[in-house]
Amino acid sequence: MRPVPTAPAGAPAPFDVERIRREFPILGQQVRGKPLVYLDNAATAQKPERVIDAEARFYREINANVHRGVHLLSERATQAYEDVREKVRRFLNAPSAKEVIFTRGTTESLNLVAQTFGRQRVGEGDEILVTEMEHHSNIVPWQMLAQERKARLVVAPVDDAGVLRLDELERRLGPRTRILAVTHVSNALGTVNPIARICELARARGVPVVVDGAQGVPHRPVDVRALGCDFYAFSAHKLYGPTGVGVLWGKREHLEAMPPWQGGGDMILSVTFEKTTFNELPYKLEAGTPNIAGVVAMGAAIDWLASIDLAGALAHEHDLLAYGTELLSRIPGIRLVGTAPEKEGVLSFLLGDVHPHDIGTVLDREGVAIRTGHHCAQPLMIRYAIPATARASLAIYNRRSELEALAAGLEKVRRMFA
């Protein structure tokens, strides 16, 4: 974990997991007669009261369309919406709020880059470089582009532990490489990729880097300037925010040069049947009425993270990862998939020859929610010659006792299927 800057005077109270849990209404419930143990955070995180309230309050008190009305509510809605752009800028340490594009989520952000920036850059015989650990959302948009342009999708491999082979990646950065798309943190393995180093390698060859930050932002402070990437995409819902909203950050020079993606309202300056003049950034890339309440609630999530002892929270999460790794390693027959030295928040595993689906069903009856399957990373499953894994994934509100419940549930699985 990168050190988090120490908070100034008037700093938030030191992190206390029990106090944080009380801010998440959903965590107090029982499922199947057992206390809910929510370990599916890489799929989506739960939301604190402040986020839920912010979305409801928007509809109760402010709701109006943005950038349109001359009336007071529209002014307030526009203000609330645009304030979040500045919050995201600060959150990512981006140079300008004009570089922050609101989207439906990481998937839409990546598709946007592929279909605008990508279409401009990639031609016949060119190459798009991705890694073997990408989520389908950072493979398929590039594959579609490659197909359309008669270009080639090139893949940088991972090693047995789930670490990206930087030497192999470097070898694949060739004269025809037009774009490198890479995940910050692997959703299936937990591996953290050395994005700053990767960007250096790519920059030396003039290759822009698109980073899938869906699993990055929930687990580590992100500074796009320090990373040196060209685009960074993330979703609000994995960051304790609402579903259906996310961000694409891009370097201004790229965004300026990109054509609009979707046509419609808000992205234009003037329209006649002969000619349309497109709006400036960021509106050029935001056609139609956006998810205004969602954006406002995403802002509340970012504010909430800024209001807690984040360094303490992330240290707690790292303690959980180490503790969970230790507990699982003690269970006979467990094979951890993804054992990179630098990991965030993911315990992907197999238990003997029990199918992950059966593991998931038994754990569910113990109140323990995990994900089973290929985690939208089928090429990675093929790499490890496995059909699926069981995955427990962490958030800052999890506690050690929940990992003990996971381990106890796995002992039950072992007894049943032995």
Added chain:
Amino acid sequence: MSELDDLYQEVILDHGRRPRNFHALPGADRVAEGLNPLCGDHYKVFLRLEGDRIAEVAFEGSGCAISKASASLMTGAVKGKTVGEAERIFTAVHALITEGPDRADPAELGKLAVLSGVSAFPTRVKCASLAWHALKNALHADAQVASTE
């Protein structure tokens, strides 16, 4: 018995661990595949018909305990049956796992009644029905891959 024990009855666990008729069938005149892309369960069902009768049936592939046990039990249940009888069994099993024991014809089910626990687990219905859908396609000589997604 808890719902979980009802799902993973000893017979199911046994068929999941040691599936019967679990092999390819050289000389099969009907083959159909079943695929659940969500969890990766993937089976091939082989049939050899003698006239209207299922003379031999076998399967191969991989998946969870429920899908494998259901496929294994299926091969035992439909062997020697006519196409029409196999279809009636399909209908009974489908009702059993989607709607519960009260909705299925016990006379058609026989040993397959051990699948009764599935209906309490909506997320596992697709697992239990996968090989059956492949069987149905095979009976109809339908070349399409059966998918439960």
